Amino acid sequence: MTFTFLILAVIILGSALAAALRPNLIHCALLLVVSWLGVAGFYLWAGAEFVAFAQVLVYVGALSMVVLFAVLLTRQSRAELRVDAPETRRAVWAVIAGVAVSGVIGAAVFATKWDPAPVTAPEVTVRGLGLELMGAHAAALLLLGVLLTAALLGAVVLAAPDRPEKEEKS
Amino acid sequence: MSPLQGCLLLSAALFSVGLVIALARSNAILVLLGIELMLNAANLNFIAFWRFHSGAAPATGVIFVLFAIAVAAAEAAVGLALVIALYRHQKNLRLQEATRLRG
Amino acid sequence: MQLSATHLWMIPALPLLAAAIGSLTPRGGRKLAAGAAIAAMIGAFVLSCGALVTALAQPAVHASANFTWFALGNEVVRVGWLLDPLTAFMAVMVTFVGTLIFIFSLGYMKEDRNFTRFFCFLSLFAAAMLGLLVANSLLLLFVCWELVGLASYLLIGFWFHKPAAAAAAKKAFLTTRIGDLGLLLGLLWLYHVRGSLLCYDGGAGVLEQGSLTALAGTTVAGGFALSTAIGLLIFCGAIGKSGQFPLHVWLPDAMEGPTPVSALIHAATMVAAGVFLVARVYPLMLADQALASVPVHALTVVAGIGAITALLGAAIAVAQNDIKRVLAFSTVSQLGYMMLALGVGSWVAAIFHLLMHAFFKALLFLGAGSVIHAAHHEQDVRRLGGLGRRMKATFATFAVGTMALAGVPFLFSGFWSKEAVLHAAHAWPVSSLPLLVGLAAVVLTAFYMTRLITGIFLGAPRTDAAAEAHENSAVMTGPLLILAACAIGLGFIGTPAWPWLQSNLGGIVVEPESIWEAPGLMLLSIGLVVTGLGAGWAVYGRRRNVNASSVDPLAQAAPGLFAVLAARLGFDEFYAATFGRLNTWVAALADGLDRRVWDSLVSLLARAGEFSGVLNREADEDILNRGFDRTSATVRGVGQTYSRAQAGETHGYLRTVALAFVVFALVLLLGGVR
Numbered sequence: 001m002t003f004t005f006l007i008l009a010v011i012i013l014g015s016a017l018a019a020a021l022r023p024n025l026i027h028c029a030l031l032l033v034v035s036w037l038g039v040a041g042f043y044l045w046a047g048a049e050f051v052a053f054a055q056v057l058v059y060v061g062a063l064s065m066v067v068l069f070a071v072l073l074t075r076q077s078r079a080e081l082r083v084d085a086p087e088t089r090r091a092v093w094a095v096i097a098g099v100a101v102s103g104v105i106g107a108a109v110f111a112t113k114w115d116p117a118p119v120t121a122p123e124v125t126v127r128g129l130g131l132e133l134m135g136a137h138a139a140a141l142l143l144l145g146v147l148l149t150a151a152l153l154g155a156v157v158l159a160a161p162d163r164p165e166k167e168e169k170s
Numbered sequence: 171m172s173p174l175q176g177c178l179l180l181s182a183a184l185f186s187v188g189l190v191i192a193l194a195r196s197n198a199i200l201v202l203l204g205i206e207l208m209l210n211a212a213n214l215n216f217i218a219f220w221r222f223h224s225g226a227a228p229a230t231g232v233i234f235v236l237f238a239i240a241v242a243a244a245e246a247a248v249g250l251a252l253v254i255a256l257y258r259h260q261k262n263l264r265l266q267e268a269t270r271l272r273g
Numbered sequence: 274m275q276l277s278a279t280h281l282w283m284i285p286a287l288p289l290l291a292a293a294i295g296s297l298t299p300r301g302g303r304k305l306a307a308g309a310a311i312a313a314m315i316g317a318f319v320l321s322c323g324a325l326v327t328a329l330a331q332p333a334v335h336a337s338a339n340f341t342w343f344a345l346g347n348e349v350v351r352v353g354w355l356l357d358p359l360t361a362f363m364a365v366m367v368t369f370v371g372t373l374i375f376i377f378s379l380g381y382m383k384e385d386r387n388f389t390r391f392f393c394f395l396s397l398f399a400a401a402m403l404g405l406l407v408a409n410s411l412l413l414l415f416v417c418w419e420l421v422g423l424a425s426y427l428l429i430g431f432w433f434h435k436p437a438a439a440a441a442a443k444k445a446f447l448t449t450r451i452g453d454l455g456l457l458l459g460l461l462w463l464y465h466v467r468g469s470l471l472c473y474d475g476g477a478g479v480l481e482q483g484s485l486t487a488l489a490g491t492t493v494a495g496g497f498a499l500s501t502a503i504g505l506l507i508f509c510g511a512i513g514k515s516g517q518f519p520l521h522v523w524l525p526d527a528m529e530g531p532t533p534v535s536a537l538i539h540a541a542t543m544v545a546a547g548v549f550l551v552a553r554v555y556p557l558m559l560a561d562q563a564l565a566s567v568p569v570h571a572l573t574v575v576a577g578i579g580a581i582t583a584l585l586g587a588a589i590a591v592a593q594n595d596i597k598r599v600l601a602f603s604t605v606s607q608l609g610y611m612m613l614a615l616g617v618g619s620w621v622a623a624i625f626h627l628l629m630h631a632f633f634k635a636l637l638f639l640g641a642g643s644v645i646h647a648a649h650h651e652q653d654v655r656r657l658g659g660l661g662r663r664m665k666a667t668f669a670t671f672a673v674g675t676m677a678l679a680g681v682p683f684l685f686s687g688f689w690s691k692e693a694v695l696h697a698a699h700a701w702p703v704s705s706l707p708l709l710v711g712l713a714a715v716v717l718t719a720f721y722m723t724r725l726i727t728g729i730f731l732g733a734p735r736t737d738a739a740a741e742a743h744e745n746s747a748v749m750t751g752p753l754l755i756l757a758a759c760a761i762g763l764g765f766i767g768t769p770a771w772p773w774l775q776s777n778l779g780g781i782v783v784e785p786e787s788i789w790e791a792p793g794l795m796l797l798s799i800g801l802v803v804t805g806l807g808a809g810w811a812v813y814g815r816r817r818n819v820n821a822s823s824v825d826p827l828a829q830a831a832p833g834l835f836a837v838l839a840a841r842l843g844f845d846e847f848y849a850a851t852f853g854r855l856n857t858w859v860a861a862l863a864d865g866l867d868r869r870v871w872d873s874l875v876s877l878l879a880r881a882g883e884f885s886g887v888l889n890r891e892a893d894e895d896i897l898n899r900g901f902d903r904t905s906a907t908v909r910g911v912g913q914t915y916s917r918a919q920a921g922e923t924h925g926y927l928r929t930v931a932l933a934f935v936v937f938a939l940v941l942l943l944g945g946v947r
Contacts, residue, residue: 005173009180016187016207025197032203035184039210046177046221049345051213051235058239063206063246070199070250074257087196090266090924094193097931098186104938105182109175111942115224116172122220122228126345132229133236144240151244155251161258193928201923265923 004045012038025071033064050126177218185211198256198263202249209242276323278336281354281407284320284364285417287313289400295393306389310396311375317403318368321361328361332777335473337409355409355472358778359624363406363549366628370541370635371399373752377639378533380749381646385531391431395537398424402542406549411460411470411479414550418456418510421543422449428538429530441526448523452513456550459506466491466499472553480556489560496568500560504571507554508578515547515608518582522844524605528597532642535597540604540638541631548611548627551575552620573703576616580710582609585842587717591724592827592838596641596652599725602841603678604634606714610694613707619697621775625767626690628774632763633677633687636756640671643749644729647742654728657739661730664742666750668730670757675726677760679719679806682799686764691715692795693767693775699794715798716805723809731814 012035019031036059043052133141188207191200213235220231257263276283291313295306328336339353375395382391401420408414430442463479464470466488472480488500511517516524527539538544551558558571586606593599607630614623645652647664661668677687695715698708734740744750767774812826828835837843 005176009176012180013183013187016184016191019200019203020187020191020194025199028200029203032207035207036210039184039214042177042180042214043217046217048217048220048232048235049343051217051232051239053345054236054239055213058243059206059210063243066246066250067199067203070253073254074199074263090196091194093928094190094924097193097928097935098190100935101189101931102182102186104935104942105185106179107942108938109178109182114172114174124229124232125347127347129229129232129236132233137233137237140237144237148240148244151248155247158248158251159254189927189931193924193931196924269922 002045005042008038008041008045011035012042025075026068029064029067029071032067033060036060036064048124050124050129172222174218174222177222178215181211181214181218184208184214196264196266198253198265198268199250201265202246202253205249206242206246209238209245213238274319274323275327275330276320276356277327278338278354278356281324281338281356281360284317284324284368284407285400285403287317287320287400288396288403292393292396292400295389295396298389298393300386300389303388306392307375307379310392311372311379313396314368314372314375314399317399318365318372321364321368324356325358325361325365328356328358329777332358337471337473337478339409339471339474350412351410351469351471351474352413353409353471353474354407356407359549359552360406362624362628362774362778364403366631367399367402367406367542370631370756371537373755374533374537374541374635374639377536377642377749377752378531380746381533381642382531387431391428391531394424394427394431395534398428398538398543402546405546409472409474409478411463411472411554414553415456415460418514418546418550419453421538421546422446422453422514425449425527425538425543428534429527431530431534435529438529441523441529445523445527448520449513452509452511452520455506455509455513456511459503459509462506463503466503480554485556485560488557489564496566498561498564498567500557501567501569501571504554504558504561505574507557508551508571508575511547511550511612512578513547514550515544515612516582516605517547517578517608517612518585519844521582521586521605522841522848525593525598525601525841528595528601532597532638532645535601536635536638536642539601540634544604544608545611545627545631548608548615548623551612551615552624555615555620558615572616572618574616576613576701576703576707579609579612579614579616580707582606583613583714584710584717585609587714587721589838589841590721591717592825592835594654594825594839596644596654596657596725596729597638599654599721600634600637600641603637603718603721606718607634607678610691610711610714613711614694614697617698617701617703617707619693619700621778622690622693622697624778625693625774629677629686629690629760629764629767632756633674633685633760636670636674636753636760637678639749639753639756640667640674643667643745643753644671644742646749647745648738649741651736651738654725656736657729657734658732659730659734660739660742664730664744666744666753670750670753671730672726673757673760675722677764679722680715680798680802681806682802684761686760686762689764689768692798695794695798712798712801715801716808719802719805720809723806724813727809727813 015031015034015038019028019035022028022031036055040052040055040060043049043055185208188204188211190204191207192204195201195204216231216235216238253263256268260267288310291309294309298306334357336356337353339351342350342352344350375392378391378395382388385391398421401417401424405414405417405421408417426442426446429445430439432438433442460470467479467484469477469479471478474481476483478484485500488503489498491499493499493502513520524539524544528535530539558575561567561570562572583606586602586604586609590599590602590606593602607626611623611626611630614620614626641652643664644657644660644667647667648657648660651657673685677685680688680691682688695708695711698711699705701707734742825835828839840846
């Protein structure tokens with residue numbers, strides 16, 4: 001339990017909670033970016049630098065842009081950025097579910113007897129990671145490539161406008 | 171409280187916040203972002219176990235998270251394409267109105 | 274007060290903090306944002322003065338404070354701060370001019386509704402620029418280099434609702450990016466060879482003797498020394514940033530930004546960053562001088578580019594009508610002078626001219642801003658005139674700036690720095706071409722500045738806007754007066770009789786040389802200045818009965834030449850016709866490939882698929898369908914029963930999943946199954 005960890009926890013949870021409450025969609029998206037940055041900070045704190053950089057690149061860099069694009073592509077006017085406040089009944093249920101989930105996980109965490117933690121982080125060099133990826137996990141890496149390609153194609157197909165002749169049929 | 175427990179509690183809390191966002195907000199983009207937060211909480215767990223718990227091979231946790239991030243990126247791309255398709259279809263993003271499977 | 278290298282980070286940190294405050298201030302908090310920005314600049318100025326005192330105590334020492342930024346496996350990336358007289362003088366200049374321009378902006382941007390954002394961007398720029406100056410690592414320098422580029426983009430496009438401003442911002446960003454690519458390649462190569470990007474690191478830095486010997490001793494393709502290749506790649510970055518030929522095209526367009534931005538970024542500081550960069554890596558540029566066998570020395574290229582730019586900029590400035598464009602091309606030309614001085618081997622003269630130029634060019638731009646503000650955003654010289662009588666303070670200070678830029682002898686700072694550059698060019702053994710070009714540019718400079726000042730301030734007002742103009746408030750004229758005092762007084766720190774700046778900048782004590790070491794050259798350049806001023810006065814000073822649509826006397830005398838110069842020698846058109854068209858052509862080729870080749874392949878495949886589909890359908894309908902019809906009727910019945918739970922409500926599904934998880938977890942926990 002270090003001071004850094006506490007600060008990071010406050011940043012991560014604080015910005016995520018604020019995102020849950022803000023009415024403005026852009027604000028929510030930006031607050032979540034802050035939260036992701038906090039998670040990257042957590043990885044750095046835990047000694048996983050490479051993952052931290054991947055987190056920054058993928059989430060803070062790429063995903064946030066995709067999200068902002070989605071926000072900008074799907075609005076017509078400034079007023080639409082203010083999304084509806086959640087309906088009360090659903091919000092209550094949501095909070096109940098959230099509290100229940102964190103409750104059982106927390107109970108499980110405290111009920112388990114953990115081994116004492118190793119003192120230092122496992123040594124993982126970028127070179128070692130590369131060798132692992134290309135060696136033991138090569139098949140998974142290939143599959144991931146296929147998955148990403150499929151996702152790309154799928155996204156294009158989903159987001160592309162329907163052909164005019166199809167529209168006439170329906 | 172050991173560091174591992176602290177990390178796991180943080181992850182649980184983050185997961186729940188993501189769940190609340192996904193459940194309570196009606197905007198489809200925000201629901202997706204909530205799900206992304208939940209994925210992040212899971213990744214946080216991997217790193218926590220990798221760092222504060224002995225047992226597995228040294229690089230397993232990191233590799234797992236890398237794969238999870240890549241899958242999350244793919245998921246987000248498809249999800250946001252779905253959001254755009256949804257918007258084109260019903261001219262708003264209210265998820266509770268998207269109840270039909272046909273056009 | 275002293276400031277050691279360890280605490281040098283505070284200088285850029287202050288404006289960065291102000292930028293953070295500015296970015297969080299709502300639109301109404303004008304006083305907070307502007308106050309924070311100005312206070313931070315004043316604080317940075319005080320700190321820079323402290324750093325200067327420290328640096329001057331030991332001018333020959335490159336004091337550095339390095340630390341590990343991050344470690345990635347076994348690779349350790351180290352960055353640091355560097356304190357030497359070059360850094361300290363530049364930092365003092367940037368913070369001093371910056372403070373004055375910030376104050377001027379209070380008046381100039383008073384009516385703009387995005388006032389807070391403007392100060393936020395200005396502070397961001399100042400932070401990046403100061404970070405660039407204090408960086409000891411070329412990596413950190415590159416990061417700040419790109420940040421100043423970003424700030425410049427944001428500020429040029431500050432009035433982005435004007436299409437011209439948005440286009441100019443884009444052009445500036447993309448053009449400088451071409452140079453930055455070279456810089457990046459140079460840095461990557463350097464890192465690949467040396468494994469470090471620290472400039473000074475107790476003997477292991479890339480600019481220290483061991484590294485330089487190794488770099489100069491290695492030969493790469495074409496007989497170039499490795500240090501020449503890397504030096505020239507780094508120089509590419511300087512070409513882009515400092516508006517040197519052939520990438521100078523963005524700088525005049527950058528004048529679409531607010532005038533204080535033009536003064537701060539596109540005259541005094543950022544564009545000088547290229548000169549600073551070359552001066553910073555000067556040991557690297559010098560490393561190949563001792564080699565006789567290389568095809569070309571790095572510095573010879575620098576001198577050539579500088580000479581071309583100096584002449585080109587001055588010639589084009591003669592035929593421009595927009596006040597700010599005249600000044601912009603003048604900046605291009607003066608930056609060429611600095612590069613020329615670097616190239617002929619006197620980086621001290623280059624930095625001297627840089628510092629002096631920053632003061633008087635900022636003065637000229639702010640004066641132009643004062644005129645534009647008073648004349649309701651009229652910036653065409655032909656539509657002004659006669660402002661001297663109503664704007665006495667602006668007129669007087671603008672005249673001081675003009676004389677400093679033209680190099681009027683003895684009293685003005687521009688004279689001494691220009692003399693230093695010309696003497697350095699005179700002493701260059703390789704070629705006398707830079708000297709001739711420099712002298713030609715002297716005449717042109719004096720001529721176009723006379724044309725500008727008579728056009729704005731003398732004669733009769735040519736439009737209503739010019740006739741109604743009146744002097745601005747003290748918040749705008751105050752900085753003008755201070756800068757004018759600097760334009761007169763500061764030159765004396767670098768005169769041949771008392772070379773204080775030269776002695777301290779290089780760390781080698783320069784003996785007070787006699788003014789008469791090359792008396793002919795000095796007399797010649799004075800004569801040329803007088804010729805330029807006289808010619809300008811003869812052509813423009815005594816015109817009577819001109820109105821806004823009168824033809825320029827030069828255009829009457831030589832219409833062809835004037836038109837070519839007014840069209841800026843057609844560089845923009847040339848780039849559009851070559852690179853722009855090449856781009857379009859490649860795109861059209863790719864498009865054609867896509868449509869013709871790939872598309873026909875795909876549709877061939879589709880035909881095949883369609884054919885097999887038809888076959889399948891025939892088989893399906895007759896053979897399989899009947900059996901399936903009956904099964905699906907049953908499935909449909911079951912489905913209808915279940916569909917009540919499947920209302921299509923996504924939130925409901927997710928909620929069910931979450932609550933089900935809770936139930937299972939509870940069963941596991943309470944049931945004691947661990």
